[in-house]
Amino acid sequence: MIISIASGKGGTGKTLVATSLALALNELEHVQLLDCDVEEPNDHLFLEPEIIGSRAVSIQVPSVDETGCTYCGECARVCAYNAIAVLGNRVLPFPQLCHGCGACSYLCPEKVITEESREIGVVEWGHSGIIGFVHGHLTVGEAMAPPIIRQVKSYAINHGVDIIDVPPGTSCPVVEAVKGSDFCLLVTEPTSFGLNDLALAVQTVSQLGIPCGIVLNRAGVGGNEVEQYLMEKNIPILLTIPLDIEIARLYSRGIPLVTGMPQWRASFLQLFDKVTDIVHERNSSPER
Ligand code: SF4
Numbered sequence: 659m660i661i662s663i664a665s666g667k668g669g670t671g672k673t674l675v676a677t678s679l680a681l682a683l684n685e686l687e688h689v690q691l692l693d694c695d696v697e698e699p700n701d702h703l704f705l706e707p708e709i710i711g712s713r714a715v716s717i718q719v720p721s722v723d724e725t726g727c728t729y730c731g732e733c734a735r736v737c738a739y740n741a742i743a744v745l746g747n748r749v750l751p752f753p754q755l756c757h758g759c760g761a762c763s764y765l766c767p768e769k770v771i772t773e774e775s776r777e778i779g780v781v782e783w784g785h786s787g788i789i790g791f792v793h794g795h796l797t798v799g800e801a802m803a804p805p806i807i808r809q810v811k812s813y814a815i816n817h818g819v820d821i822i823d824v825p826p827g828t829s830c831p832v833v834e835a836v837k838g839s840d841f842c843l844l845v846t847e848p849t850s851f852g853l854n855d856l857a858l859a860v861q862t863v864s865q866l867g868i869p870c871g872i873v874l875n876r877a878g879v880g881g882n883e884v885e886q887y888l889m890e891k892n893i894p895i896l897l898t899i900p901l902d903i904e905i906a907r908l909y910s911r912g913i914p915l916v917t918g919m920p921q922w923r924a925s926f927l928q929l930f931d932k933v934t935d936i937v938h939e940r941n942s943s944p945e946r
């Protein structure tokens with residue numbers, strides 16, 4: 659089963675949930691944690707994995723031989739990402755914007771565009787005890803997270819549980835990380851900001867056709883607008899974590915919640931049971 663852990667914005671407790679769920683489950687299931695928050699991966703700070711391998715991630719970007727170029731502008735016209743421009747007698751590729759789709763080289767009438775590899779980051783893998791661990795790092799200054807996320811997800815196991823820590827927000831990297839999940843846990847907090855970003859995250863996962871449930875973190879910090887919204891949308895709250903100074907202290911010291919407060923292990927196992935029930939019920943529904 660693939661469970662993604664997402665949130666409409668950063669700082670809601672995604673890492674806390676991903677790492678504690680992995681640690682709570684590892685006695686029952688074959689668990690792997692895939693940290694797809696490649697701009698700022700931090701699950702390793704909590705799980706302290708032993709890294710045993712790494713691989714550079716590259717994309718193919720255009721290289722133009724202007725000696726045969728007629729400056730027709732076709733490459734710039736076909737690029738959906740404004741990653742190549744033709745200005746007078748100059749062709750200017752912008753490699754940081756390039757998605758590596760290959761359209762410009764394919765459609766150049768003079769065939770003067772070739773492709774060259776551009777390294778944008780790295781994927782590392784290893785284990786933390788018996789928990790499998792994979793994460794990606796996007797090189798600082800690069801913008802193309804999805805190719806690295808795809809590489810991290812390519813290590814998903816076909817048995818047991820893969821937990822995907824999704825980048826914050828609702829943009830392309832989030833879609834890339836969440837798609838293909840059996841279930842998405844949305845971590846939020848009961849504030850007006852939390853509600854605004856939660857509603858965007860709910861829209862994103864529902865457009866992907868992925869069932870979701872909520873982990874309400876820092877409960878007690880705000881009002882009840884998030885609960886009201888969830889009731890209207892018929893989205894279940896599967897776990898509530900209170901605003902608690904001791905939980906915040908553990909987090910700030912890089913100690914997973916279920917390690918620092920083992921009484922939480924049972925709550926995370928119940929969370930997993932609820933997710934499993936929803937997924938099984940949905941998979942056995944005749945409407946599927
Ligand atoms: S499509 Fe090819 S020939 Fe036309 S401007 Fe671009 S590189 Fe030059």
Ligand code: SF4
Pocket residue numbers: 718719720736737738739740741742751755756757758759760761762763
């Ligand atoms: S490979 Fe695709 S994204 Fe990159 S410059 Fe060419 S058309 Fe644009």
